[in-house]
Amino acid sequence: MRPPALRNPFAAKPLPEQPDIEAAALRSDRFRLEREGDWRRLEQIVRRLERGSIRRLSDEDIVDLPVLYRQAASSLAVARETSLDAATLRFLEDLVTRAWYQVYGPRVGLFRWLARFLGGDWSRAVRAIWLDIVLAFTAMAAGVAAGWLLVARNADWYFTLVPGAMAGGRVPGASRAELAETLATGSDAGGLSAFAAYLFYNNATVCILAFALGFAFGVPTLMLLIYNMAMLGAMAWLFASVGLLPEFLAWLSVHGTTEFAAILLAGAAGVHVGRNMAFPGEASILSATAEAGQRAALVMLGCVFMLVFAAVLEAFPRQLAGFEARIVIGAFMLLVWLSLFVLVGRKGSLDRGDTA
Amino acid sequence: MSDAARSLDSKRRRQIVTPEGVPLGVTVATRGSRLMALILDYTIIVLSLIAFSIALLLIGINLETLDSIDNSGGEFLVVLFFVGIFLMLNGYFVFFEMGPRGATPGKRMVGIRVAARPQGEAGERLTAEAIIARNLLRQIEIFMPLSFFSGASDAGAGPAWIAGSLWFATFMLFPFFNRDGLRAGDVVAGTWVIEAPRRKLAEALSLAQPHTETSARTYRFGPEELEVYGEYELQSLERVLRDGDDKTLEAVHQAIVRKIGWQAGSGDEREFLESFYTALRAKLEGDLRFGQRKADKYSAREGGPPR
Numbered sequence: 001m002r003p004p005a006l007r008n009p010f011a012a013k014p015l016p017e018q019p020d021i022e023a024a025a026l027r028s029d030r031f032r033l034e035r036e037g038d039w040r041r042l043e044q045i046v047r048r049l050e051r052g053s054i055r056r057l058s059d060e061d062i063v064d065l066p067v068l069y070r071q072a073a074s075s076l077a078v079a080r081e082t083s084l085d086a087a088t089l090r091f092l093e094d095l096v097t098r099a100w101y102q103v104y105g106p107r108v109g110l111f112r113w114l115a116r117f118l119g120g121d122w123s124r125a126v127r128a129i130w131l132d133i134v135l136a137f138t139a140m141a142a143g144v145a146a147g148w149l150l151v152a153r154n155a156d157w158y159f160t161l162v163p164g165a166m167a168g169g170r171v172p173g174a175s176r177a178e179l180a181e182t183l184a185t186g187s188d189a190g191g192l193s194a195f196a197a198y199l200f201y202n203n204a205t206v207c208i209l210a211f212a213l214g215f216a217f218g219v220p221t222l223m224l225l226i227y228n229m230a231m232l233g234a235m236a237w238l239f240a241s242v243g244l245l246p247e248f249l250a251w252l253s254v255h256g257t258t259e260f261a262a263i264l265l266a267g268a269a270g271v272h273v274g275r276n277m278a279f280p281g282e283a284s285i286l287s288a289t290a291e292a293g294q295r296a297a298l299v300m301l302g303c304v305f306m307l308v309f310a311a312v313l314e315a316f317p318r319q320l321a322g323f324e325a326r327i328v329i330g331a332f333m334l335l336v337w338l339s340l341f342v343l344v345g346r347k348g349s350l351d352r353g354d355t356a
Numbered sequence: 357m358s359d360a361a362r363s364l365d366s367k368r369r370r371q372i373v374t375p376e377g378v379p380l381g382v383t384v385a386t387r388g389s390r391l392m393a394l395i396l397d398y399t400i401i402v403l404s405l406i407a408f409s410i411a412l413l414l415i416g417i418n419l420e421t422l423d424s425i426d427n428s429g430g431e432f433l434v435v436l437f438f439v440g441i442f443l444m445l446n447g448y449f450v451f452f453e454m455g456p457r458g459a460t461p462g463k464r465m466v467g468i469r470v471a472a473r474p475q476g477e478a479g480e481r482l483t484a485e486a487i488i489a490r491n492l493l494r495q496i497e498i499f500m501p502l503s504f505f506s507g508a509s510d511a512g513a514g515p516a517w518i519a520g521s522l523w524f525a526t527f528m529l530f531p532f533f534n535r536d537g538l539r540a541g542d543v544v545a546g547t548w549v550i551e552a553p554r555r556k557l558a559e560a561l562s563l564a565q566p567h568t569e570t571s572a573r574t575y576r577f578g579p580e581e582l583e584v585y586g587e588y589e590l591q592s593l594e595r596v597l598r599d600g601d602d603k604t605l606e607a608v609h610q611a612i613v614r615k616i617g618w619q620a621g622s623g624d625e626r627e628f629l630e631s632f633y634t635a636l637r638a639k640l641e642g643d644l645r646f647g648q649r650k651a652d653k654y655s656a657r658e659g660g661p662p663r
Contacts, residue, residue: 026634026637026638026641027641028637028641036557039557040557043557049456050456050457051456052455052456070376073374073376073378074376074378076378077378081644082641082644082645083641084587084590084591084637084640084641084644085594085637086590086591086594086595087557087558087594087598088557088558090555091555091556091557091558093380093381094553094554094555096374096378096380097380097382098552098554100374100380101456101458101469101471101482102456104374104375104481113484198434198438200438200439200442201438201439201441201442204442204446205495205499208446208492208495209495209496209500211492212492212493212495212496212500213496215493215496215540215543215544273544286473286475286543286546287475287546289543289544289546290473290475290486290543290544290545290546290547291546292544293486293489293490293543293544293545293546294483294485294486294489294545294546295485296489296544297485297486297488297489297492297545298485298488300488300489300492301488
């Protein structure tokens with residue numbers, strides 16, 4: 001027996017009156033009438049859940065939801081074998097499907113999900129794609145080397161690799177003083193936050209693109225990485241040619257350790273998807289791709305976080321801080337990311353299964 | 357429903373098995389409804405982006421009259437602008453599909469939702485990662501070709517347009533080359549888009565007779581009269597009765613009367629059909645309990661003892 005409860009004025013309307021069960025001629029109708037009240041109650045609960053007003057559900061409803069769901073599922077199984085009332089069958093089928101999504105849906109709030117994501121899921125996903133990170137890193141290193149060597153052979157390559165807009169004053173033949181000027185510390189932060197927002201938007205789009213291109217077996221992703229890194233290699237050669245390489249690296253490392261890590265991860269995520277499509281192993285292509293895609297999506301979400309960091313670093317410390325401070329910030333960020341990926345969440349298992 | 361439409365519909369039917377072992381039928385959404393949902397969603401996005409920009413501009417102009425745009429207020433608006441665009445383009449789908457309905461407003465309007473594609477038989481739960489993955493792929497499906505088109509104005513307009521159109525066509529036609537209508541994002545994320553009907557429980561026809569006392573006794577059907585029809589005819593009759601169109605009722609009445617060899621009366625079609633429906637259902641359900649199913653009027657009874 002339930003204790004009598006205070007009636008909530010906003011609670012649902014009482015259920016409609018039941019017709020007399022005994023009067024029903026057909027056995028399947030009696031079956032339906034006996035359970036109809038529970039079905040309607042389940043439908044009401046599910047409708048509220050779908051509307052997202054979980055707080056307005058009473059404790060009683062939440063406790064009863066799994067029970068009502070299982071009852072409806074078994075009613076459906078029985079009705080399929082005993083009833084020919086098409087309307088009832090269709091209703092039950094829809095109801096059980098809808099309730100199934102609610103009972104077995106991802107019932108984790110955004111914030112709890114984020115906490116779990118930062119507290120281990122992300123790091124585990126990154127560790128799980130280590131092989132692809134190695135591949136992507138190789139491609140990036142090869143890109144830098146290629147850019148350097150090409151420009152060292154023939155300085156004309158520089159204009160092919162570095163688009164005019166990116167180059168600014170940094171072109172071959174520029175004097176040491178001019179190049180040093182491009183690395184100089186700015187005097188104030190005016191306009192920098194807008195610049196940061198633009199950089200974030202741009203970099204995030206490139207990262208998502210690198211990931212999405214993995215869909216073509218990962219080849220375009222690797223090409224994108226090589227091309228972008230060739231640009232870096234060409235610039236590095238330019239500064240090295242006038243003896244400014246350490247300053248250039250310091251200037252770059254402030255945000256670069258974060259940004260290149262993010263690009264590396266995004267590329268690796270793309271390669272991961274492509275590699276699993278090309279070599280699905282025991283599983284079917286579709287399921288291997290789906291599994292890889294979900295793991296890669298976790299990595300990608302982390303990339304977006306890293307890019308927000310990178311953009312802020314790029315706009316402020318890079319333009320304002322001096323040589324030593326730049327090196328320290330860059331190395332520190334690198335250390336933070338590395339320890340996050342290597343150390344966090346070692347205890348939990350990678351298999352997410354039912355914890356989702 | 358014509359036979360062709362029925363077979364098309366059954367082509368889109370799939371089965372998933374819940375953890376309780378109850379098989380559930382789901383219907384894969386049509387490609388047309390998905391396109392419609394996409395158009396609706398992008399209309400919403402574009403309209404809100406325009407509203408967002410206008411709002412920022414109005415605020416910006418006010419700030420400018422107060423001070424110069426170079427100050428931190430104007431700059432803050434530019435930051436807001438970029439973050440807003442990024443969130444709208446990438447976050448809109450993720451936010452709504454992660455909700456309890458698993459559908460964006462556009463999808464909800466056309467009555468479809470995202471669900472996890474069962475790997476094997478058992479139904480799976482839809483995870484946040486799957487939703488993020490399926491929506492990141494929109495970047496190459498939709499925005500990549502757009503960048504081809506916008507880049508086309510500078511140089512080499514012809515090739516860029518061709519490349520862009522080919523790219524666009526490849527991903528737009530992707531759903532036509534697999535059974536479940538998956539787009540590239542669905543493949544990578546392990547999801548599919550299915551119909552999400554929300555039916556109300558209709559009144560039971562066999563109960564909805566206020567005048568049972570008079571009519572149920574007027575018509576009595578013998579076993580040989582109920583023998584002629586099967587489940588398919590019963591369900592058609594149910595549909596006709598629920599629609600309640602007088603002309604159809606009359607036609608069906610005539611057909612049934614002819615089939616069972618009675619004399620056609622008139623003026624009492626509805627009651628005749630309702631009692632026939634109840635009697636036929638009682639008969640077929642009675643047979644069901646003995647494990648005998650009769651699919652339609654052409655089929656012999658299945659599972660019964662040989663006769």
